Amino acid sequence: MENKMYKVQTLNKISPQGLELFSREDYEVASEITHPDAIVLRSFSMHDMKLPKSLLAIARAGAGTNNIPIEKCSEKGIVVFNTPGANANAVKELVLAGMLLASRDIVEGIAWVHGLKKEGDKVPALVEKGKSQFAGQELKGKKLGVIGLGAIGVIVANDALALGMDVIGYDPFLSIDSAWELSHNVQKATGLETLLSDVDYLTIHVPLMESTKEMIDSEKFAMMKDGVKIMNFARGGLINNDALKNAIASGKVSAYVTDFPNGDLLDIKQVIPIPHLGASTGEAEDNCAVMACTQVKHFLETGNIENSVNFPNCVQPRIAGAKRVVIANKNMPSMISEITSLLAKHNINIANMLNKSKGNLAYNIIDIEDGNLPESMIEKLLAIKGVVMARIID
Template sequence: MYSIRTYNAIAQRGLDVFKEDYEINRSDYPDAILLRSYNLHDEEIPSSVQAIARAGAGVNNIPIERLTEDGVVVFNTPGANANAVKELLLMSLIATSRHLVNAVNWTKTLIGEGEAIPKLVEAGKKQFVGTEISGKKLGVIGVGQIGVLVANDAQGLGMEVMAYDPFISVNAAWQLSRNVKRAENIEEVFQTCDYITIHVPLTDKTNGMLNIETFNIMKDNVYIFNFSRGELVNEDDLEIALQERKIAGYVTDFPTERILTMKNALVLPHLGASTTEAEENCAYMAAKQIKDYLETGNIQNSVNLPNLSMPYFGNKRLTIIHKNIPNMVGQITAYLANHGMNIANMVNGSRGSIAYTMIDIDEDISIQVQNELKNQILQIHGVIKVRVI
């Protein structure tokens, strides 16, 4: 029996993954945690926890470094909410170009004007003359799960699309429309595009990547869309660029006190993944990853351990999380050989300073032998956690 603890409201489609041999929120010592945006940094996480899955992409609410040291696998769900973010972005792109929000707000001021409303509308609508996106040029910076969808659908709406991503995956490259032009460098996007949308992770290198220097080489009256992370844009420089009309509009899903006061900034209340479908997809994907790890040791979409899988045929499987240092695998396999255990299959991978090894053994060993095996391997310098499945 496995025990799962949940935080936040988890979509039922995700909970339905845990049926036989699972209990939810019935134990103080869960095997895994499933959550959305709940902040775990100040929580005491039981030593029983083997895995934590975030039903979403961002993992800033999870103490990854501490969990890695304890041998806890952390998962996220990249791509599960991609369509929701794409639709919100394309809607925002069109709404901004047509000054939709300002137009709606102005129209509401006509309440009480009665029969005069039609004439007032005809006279006032001139201030909301917009532009069509068809034929305009969209620059997509970062062609991952979301960027690919945005680029393809914008091209389908008649836009000329240019994409930039020096680290594009093979899978993303296959999905990207051949009509999307590849930018040789990011400056080409800045210099030529009427609209720019950014879809990159927040790192030391990308923090504040949109700033006064990049704004200065952009076309005048460019529209910028940031549905990735607020910190990608330097707020001081953004305010100046908006005031000087270098940037015609800035749309973001990450409100701050300062951006809320900026003219020509459209700020949404973090709605990117706020659809029923996205919440269900994220919950289902996160639950499946937890279930697969607990039952087979396979890892997919981990943010702190290598993604690693091996067909599971029901043999006894040994999983070891250990430091990525020389001779770790050699010591483990030597121990098994010395105790007469034959290795049927094995796989190993690393991610930075951490590594993960799975070994299938032919013998059907008893619980007592399993415990002795775990305890002995834990004595090897550099081993963090051992499981027998």
């Protein structure tokens, strides 16, 4: 039967508030562990890393999982978690700061004032004389377009309303939870083209995938109003840099604020590069670590899955005294019947069962009524074609 002493490897510095959730009695936590049950990380790249046979779960303390080989993990039945929404407030605040920086020419103004340091007593008069060159505009009454209404996009939209902006959002995959959180005063765009042609400010909050790579290109820039200000605190690859440079040169884009600096853009005055500070607050790091470690703990101890990027959410309450078997398999016909038939063949009675699928993968939580579940059953389950992971939880 599974050993209750779980091993958790950390590949980055993880907030103690998260790691303290792993009790010393049941967990060994260290960066040097070679055969971990779970890995918790932030930005460490795992693509060249050999995945240990013991590995059951990986938790990214953050939303993006580009640093994790998702496909390879799925093939091995390794559940990959992220922490959507845990750093949302930190990113939202920086987006709002970015909008203010883009509007008031604050960065250039501060640099100019620093250049007056040798003027001594003349500084106040020089400031009054020269300040007009940094005149900007207010956010109130301007229209903000929000592409992507997930955890971050929703609170950016809501807070922009509170600043007196008109807000229009676009997200063809808007979740029920996000819809509940989104203010009814946020206008819903009928299409991306409608949004782009109508806004003074644009902020992007979608993941970087093949379908979203360089989604803002020459064609999309051509749809925008002249002088639009763009915030990109999602991923640099969402925007085509060559098209962006042309749009800035033509006056189509008057400011581009990004949390993902690129050497190709650093010499452009209208670009305000921020050194990837979106989630870099103590509060956000604590929140992400707590969420990541909680999800790993629940998965190892109960088999329940919440916020996985490759497996479905699958949560079933425990039955007192029952043993539990969890099984990951390829989403193929007849898998459930093969699994339940095998259990029935060995006189194992199912008290409760939950099966869910996500794309090409499925996950099963099965509670055994009388606790009669020998360890040898794992080998039999793994012998079923399509089963990629099986384990017993006391």
